[in-house]
Amino acid sequence: MGVCLASMAPATALAQNVNGAIAGRANAGDMITVINPETGLTRSVSVGANGSYRLSQLPVGNYTLQVSRDGQAVGQAIDVSVSLGNATTVNLGAEGVVDMAAVQVIGSRVISPVDVSSTESATNITAEEIARMPVDRNVASVALLAPGVAGGSAGFGGISFGGSSVAENAFYINGLNVTDFYNRVGFSEAPFDFYQEFQVKTGGYSVEFGRTTGGVVNALAKSGSNEFHGGGKLVFSPRAWKSSARDSYLDGDRYLTRSRDSTDSARVNLWASGPIVRDRLFFFAMYEGRDISPESTNNGGTSFTRGESDDGFWGATMDWQLNDNNLLSLMAFSNKNRVDNETFAYDFDDNRVGDRLSRSYSENGGDNWALTWTSYLSDNLSMKLMYGNSERDNITASPSDGDCNYVTRASGVPDPGVPLGCTNNATIYDRNDQREQARADFEWAMGDHLLRFGIDRESNTSDLDQVYAGPGGIQYNVYSTTPGAQIPGAGIVPPGYTAYVRARRYSIFGEFESVNEAFYLEDNWSVSDNLVLNLGIRNESFDNRDAEGRTYIEMDDMWAPRLGFSWDVRGDSTTKVFGNIGRYFLPVANVINIKQGGALLDERTYYGFDGWEIRERDGVQYAVPILGTQFGFDNSQGDGSVGDLRAEVDKDMDPVYQDELILGFQQQLNSTWSWGVRGIYRKLNNAIDDMNITATHCGRIASRWVMANPGEDVTVWGDTDCDGVDDGYLTIDTSKAGYWTEADNYEYINGEWEYVGSTPTGQRGWVKPDRTYKALEFQVDRAWDGKWALNASYTLSWNEGNAEGPVNTDTNFGDTGRTENFDDPFVNYRGDGPLANDHRHQIKLRGTYAFNDNWRVGATLDARSGGPITALGVGNPYNWKSYHSYFICVENCTPPENAQDGDTWSTDDRVFEHSPRGGAGRMPWIIDLGLSLAYERTFDAGKLEAKFSVYNVFNRQEPVWVYQELEPGVGDRDEFFGKERFLQSPRYGQLIVSWSF
Structure with a gap:
């Protein structure tokens, strides 16, 4: 037969x-x-x-x-x-x-x-496939090979899946969730040679996965077998193989210095695998030694920092097949790393390094492990139990922390000609994040039905101690301005000042925990030989706790249905139509626990700038600002105490969730070629952010910052009977009310404008958050046959709305869940348009060609159209507050210069024009071409492999983000608006040489 x-x-x-x-x-x-x-x-x-x-x-x-x-x-x-x-x-x-x-x-x-x-959308990529192409050696570079995935544009990095922000993804290694739960932008990572295979999920994934409204990267570590293997690998990327980064100029003056930034990197990897007991117990172990030396200047080119990092990595897996029905697996690795930095005075024009200014160091990474038990209870029933722990340190400090305050100056502020401050360490920061994870998963085959069900629980704890460096724990930031300009959160700049100083005192400490739990049930039903239905349901619960361990944000009974189908049209596995619809929930990041549930002190005192004072420390001169007239003070973000969180958090808060619909078609053309198309619709239906509630049914109240759902009912502890005493819960419909608007009034008296009071203008409500992603993805694939392979995709997409997600790329704000988008009702008013991750066109190519058994070439191309540019203003036609807005002041923006005693001026006299989101054009296309040439040869004693790769071959250094604040203050214009800030990485080369046996 x-x-x-x-x-x-x-x-x-x-x-x-x-x-x-x-x-x-x-x-x-x-x-x-x-x-x-x-x-x-x-x-x-x-x-x-x-x-x-x-x-x-x-x-x-x-x-x-x-x-x-x-x-x-x-x-x-x-x-x-x-x-x-x-x-x-x-x-x-x-x-x-x-x-x-x-x-x-x-x-x-x-x-x-x-x-x-x-029924889902996923891309599987093995280590062998990556070895044939120029793919940089990190997980993000692997994820970027998948259609619809783009790199983050702002300074906080990350990757965006299908229009979602960079703070909405999940990352797994051997089933262990290694996502950064503090800010949700990063993840714990191992060296490339630790991984065996990657799966990048871009949509429609099973109810087994949750806590993400973006994408999932699922990685598998290597393991051993019955044969002993081993080897070594050198990964070499010297600074001589990296092109100089491009400096940025305005009217001939350099304002961003990058050309002296470079890194020397050498890594040596040793590994071994094999049986401990043949057919039963296997191991894989590796150690990577690293010597990495980064060098960089500050933006002005007045200081030069040299770093050194030589900590190694270790990782191991062990697999014990007790018998054919029971397996026990252990995965563990440590990616602890320390970078020691020295900062020197620097003369850019002469390329001369001067006296040392300061020292600092940073530590990150930690120990990670997962223990998994797999048992085949019967022919039809299997079970998997997993318990693990993921740790991430984040430490920055300096020996000069006790003596030196950190000082910065913005563009337009006079250069003192010497370094600013006597330290380059802004914050004494010590945070340890630990995730304790446990889960149980089951599969039960019942005829045409495959039932999958399970539970999982994560306890995520952040232990934090943070304070600004220097005497008093104060940081000094100097900004350019104009007399009479409105400074957000401060007030009116006094006459005669063209710059001001923000003296900010900031500290917080405590241990903060979040507990996330879920259970799921899924039925994969083979309705016929040609039709499969996937019917799933997931129940989530999120519990965020303050510094004293008390629950202050709790959301449960979040039901996430997911339905999918796959139809084998011809019944011969050559053509299929598929689709799915589902709901996905996003937990609240731990940074919210710390900022909202900790004893946060955030005092901001504003002074006029009276010039620079030149001081000396250890024979080195440095500058600090001279404080002039004080004109503002604000501690509404935190006064050093843990407030009554009932008054600061919505009691009935709804979660952030996204609904997704996918329809697709795929066809095999012949034995190697296939193609497909996929239509995607994603809609974000909610947001959680901080809102400045200033009004209730009692009228105007003292300002309070509340974590809540903008545009929805907010229930907080407050004054229910208007007697001035908080005595119960009250509900505010923030789509209509919650914010007291007013105009400030000034009178010209004795040669100066004096504030004479405010005029109420009524209550206003918030717009609801909105984000919609629509896309068509086309893909052609030619499978590897030992000679050549090719994958090409084109994505046409529209990412629109008024809310990017829990971070804000437009303003380069990466503090997850605390964006300025909903601080007051006018930050996002009339703010609909193309969002920061809207790349209308995206083209991706990857492939390899073998000339013979020894030589091959590889190539990758990632080309995407540039993101939108918005001319952000401050202030609005409805209120005197000066947060970012989609309005620009064009008339009566500041008090008249030629005033007479008795003249009056009001912020209500200002005339604004709407400045739509994305209305200032687009950034240029980002095109990144990589090429590699590889050689391999097998000897009796083993295999020699060498690959030389060049990334960004054409050395394109186009801006991926530009300054988007047209107005630094009401009526002011920023000369740097639209100018480049972050660029593509310059061209660089990498050599990999390995020997294995």
């Missing part, structure tokens, strides 16, 4: 996140046996009465599949690959032969490029 393979494709939605599966249809009663020849793992299952079978929870790897009947082998064994998070489908006929029209054969392995049983 022959074996007929009607399909052999990965079913992403049908497997748990660190394993894979093999499933399909065969003759009822037959026995299906798979063996991993590298580890000896053997699994057998009987085909059910309905003709279906499934071998779940299989470790990723290569297997042989054999059919037997009545104890006798039937046909020839087949080679089958199991990849991360996928189920490989193998349908077996009774008398047929291999259907070559529906499959691709590489060697003896049979692969179908069309996945007829998957």
Whole structure:
């Protein structure tokens, strides 16, 4: 009897996140046996009465599949690959032969490029594929290979999936969630050689995954086998192979200095793997030694910082196959790293390094581990239990912290000609984040139904101690301005001042915890041989706690339904139509616990700028600002005490969630070529942010900052009977009320404008947050056949609304969940338009070509149209407050210069024009081409591999972000508006040489 393979494709939605599966249809009663020849793992299952079978929870790897009947082998064994998070489908006929029209054969392995049983959108990339191309050695670079994924544009970095902000993603290693829960922008990462395979999920993913409204990157660490292997690798990227970054100039004056920034980087990796007990216990272990030396100047080119980092990385996995039905796996790594910096005075024109100004150091990373137990309880029921811990340190400090305040100056402020302050360390910062994670996942095959269900719990704790450096814990920031300008949160700049000083005192400490829990249930129903339905439901709960361990934000019973289908149109696995619809929830980052639930002190005192005072320390001169007339003070963000959080947090807060709809088509053209198209619709339905509530039913109240849902009902502790005493909960419809508007009035008396009071103008409400992403993705793929491979995609998208997400790229604000977008009702009023991550066009290419057995070339191209530019103003036609806005003052912006005693002026006299989001044009296209040339040769003793890669071959250094504040103050114009701030990284080269055996 022959074996007929009607399909052999990965079913992403049908497997748990660190394993894979093999499933399909065969003759009822037959026995299906798979063996991993590298580890000896053997699994057998009987085909059910309905003709279906499934071998779940299989470790990723290569297997042989054999059919037997009545104890006798039937046909020839087949080679089958199991990849991360996928189920490989193998349908077996009774008398047929291999259907070559529906499959691709590489060697003896049979692969179908069309996945007829998957309902989600995901890209799998192995370490072997990456080795054939110029892909930089970090997880973000792998994620950027997937369609619809773009790099963040602002200074806080990150990656954006499908129009979401960079603070909405999730990252896993061997099932352990390593996402940064403090700010949600970064994640814990291991060196590239620790990974075996990556899966990038860009939409429609299973209910097993949650706590993200962006994308998921799922990584698998390497493991051992029955054969001993080992090797070493050198990764070399010297500063001589990096082009100089481009400095930025305005009217011939340099305002951003980058050309002296460079890094020397050398990494040496040693690894080994093999059996401890053959067919039972295996190990993989690696150590990476690192020597990294960054150098950089400050923006003005007046100081030069040299760093040194030589901490190593270690990582290991251990897999114990107690028997064929029970597996125990351990993954552990430590990515602790310290960078020591020395800062010197610097003469840019002479390229001369002077006296040392200060020292500082930073520490990050930590220990991470996950222990996983997998058990096959029966032919149809499997279980996976996981417990793990992820740790991240974040420390910055300096020996001069006790003696030196940090000083900055903005553009337009006179240069003192000597360094600012005597330290380059702004903050004494010590934070440790630890995630304790536990989860249980089950799979139960019941005829045409595959039930998947499980629970998971995370306890995320941040232990923080933070204070500004220097005497008094004060930081001095000097800004340019004009007399009479309105400074947000401060007041009117006194006459005669063209610059002002903000003296900010800031401190906070405590231990803050968030607990996230979920359970899920999913039914993968094979309605027929051609139709699969995926029916899932997930229930989430988020519990954020203050510095005393009390719950202050609690959201539960968040139901996330997800429905999907896949239709094998022709029944031969060559053409499919698929789709899904689902809801996804986003937890509140721990930074909110700290800022809202801690004893935060944030005092901002404003002074006129009376010039620079030149001081000397250790023989080195430095400048500090001379404080002039005080004209403002604000501690509304934190007065050093933990307030009554009932009055600062919405009691009935709704979560942030996103709804998503995807429809797609995919077709196999021949044995190697396939193509597909996907339509995507995503809508963000809510936001959580800080809102300045200044009015209730009682009228105007003392200003309070409340974490709540803008544009929705807000329930806080307050004065219910208007007697001046908070005595119960009251509800404010913030779509109509909650903010007291007024105009400030001034009278010209004895040669000066004097404030004479305010005029109430009524209550106003907030607009509701809105973000909509619509896209069409086209993709063509040519599978690797030992000679060449190609993948090309084009994404046409529209990302529009008035809220990017929990961070704000427009204003370069990365403090998650505390953006300025909803501080008052007018920050986002008439603020609809293209959002920061709106890249209308995106083209991606990746491929490789082998000249012969030894030489090959690779290439990657990432080209995307530039993001929108907004001319942000301050102030608005409805209120005197001066937050960012989508209005520009064009008349009567400041008090008249030629005033007479008795003249009056009011902020209500200002005339504004609407400045729409994205109305100032677009940034240029970002085009990044990478090329690589690789050589490999096998000897009796092992294999030699070498690859030289060049990134950003054309050395394009286009701006990825420009200054977007047209008005630094009401009526003022910033000469730097529209000028470049962050650029593409310059061209650089990298050599990798490895020996393995």
